[in-house]
Amino acid sequence: MTPPVRPLRSDAARNRESLLSAAEDEFAERGPEASVADIARRAGVAKGTVFRHFATKEELIAAVVARYVTELRDVARRLLSSAEPGAALLEFLTVAADQRQQRDLTFVMSASAEDPFVQHLRDELHAGVVALVDRARDCGAVRQDITGTDVFVLICAPVHAVEYLSDPPPDLWRRYLALIFDGLRPEGAHPLPQPPPNWP
Structure with a gap:
C-alpha cells in the first residue's frame, strides 16, 4: 500500500x-x-x-528507485489498452531498456531491495509485465512457454549486454533487444531446458 x-x-x-x-x-x-x-x-x-x-542516504536511494519503477509501472499499465499486444510488449521492453541505458542504476536497484515501498512498487511493475505477456501469449505473439517473470528478469539484459564493450555505440542495446524479442517469438522455438522462475 x-x-x-x-x-x-x-x-x-x-x-x-x-x-x-x-x-x-x-x-x-x-x-x-x-x-x-x-x-x-x-x-x-x-x-x-x-x-x-x-x-538518510538509504532513504534517498529508495526514492530514486521508487520513481524509476513507478515510471515503468505506469508505462506497462498504459500499454495494456493497446490493440496489438505483441507490439505493446516490445514497446514496453524498448522503453525499459532505453531508460536503463540512460541511467544505469544497477547498484541502487539492489541497494533498496529491502525497502517495503520499493518492494510494493516492484510487485506492481511485475504484475503489469505479467499482464502484457499474458496478452501477447494469448494472441500468439510470443511463445506459449514464456511467463511474465521470464520477461521481467530480461528487462535490463540489452543494456547489460553492451557493458562488456569499452566504447559501444549509443544505440547498440537495440540490437540485443531485437535478439531477445526474436527469442520470445513462437516461430522456430525449441523447448526450454528449465521451468520458469517463481516470483517472490
Whole structure:
C-alpha cells in the first residue's frame, strides 16, 4: 500500500525533484561512492536540504528507485489498452531498456531491495509485465512457454549486454533487444531446458 504523502509547497516540491534527478546522475556516474554532499552540490541546494527531504542516504536511494519503477509501472499499465499486444510488449521492453541505458542504476536497484515501498512498487511493475505477456501469449505473439517473470528478469539484459564493450555505440542495446524479442517469438522455438522462475 502506498504510504500517505503530505503535500509539499511548490518550492519544496521543486527541491525534491531536483534532488532526485541529481541523485540519479550522481549514482549513475559514481555508483555507491556518490556522497550526499555531491548530490546537494549538483542539485544546487545545501546539504541540509537533502536531509530535510530524506533522513538518510538509504532513504534517498529508495526514492530514486521508487520513481524509476513507478515510471515503468505506469508505462506497462498504459500499454495494456493497446490493440496489438505483441507490439505493446516490445514497446514496453524498448522503453525499459532505453531508460536503463540512460541511467544505469544497477547498484541502487539492489541497494533498496529491502525497502517495503520499493518492494510494493516492484510487485506492481511485475504484475503489469505479467499482464502484457499474458496478452501477447494469448494472441500468439510470443511463445506459449514464456511467463511474465521470464520477461521481467530480461528487462535490463540489452543494456547489460553492451557493458562488456569499452566504447559501444549509443544505440547498440537495440540490437540485443531485437535478439531477445526474436527469442520470445513462437516461430522456430525449441523447448526450454528449465521451468520458469517463481516470483517472490
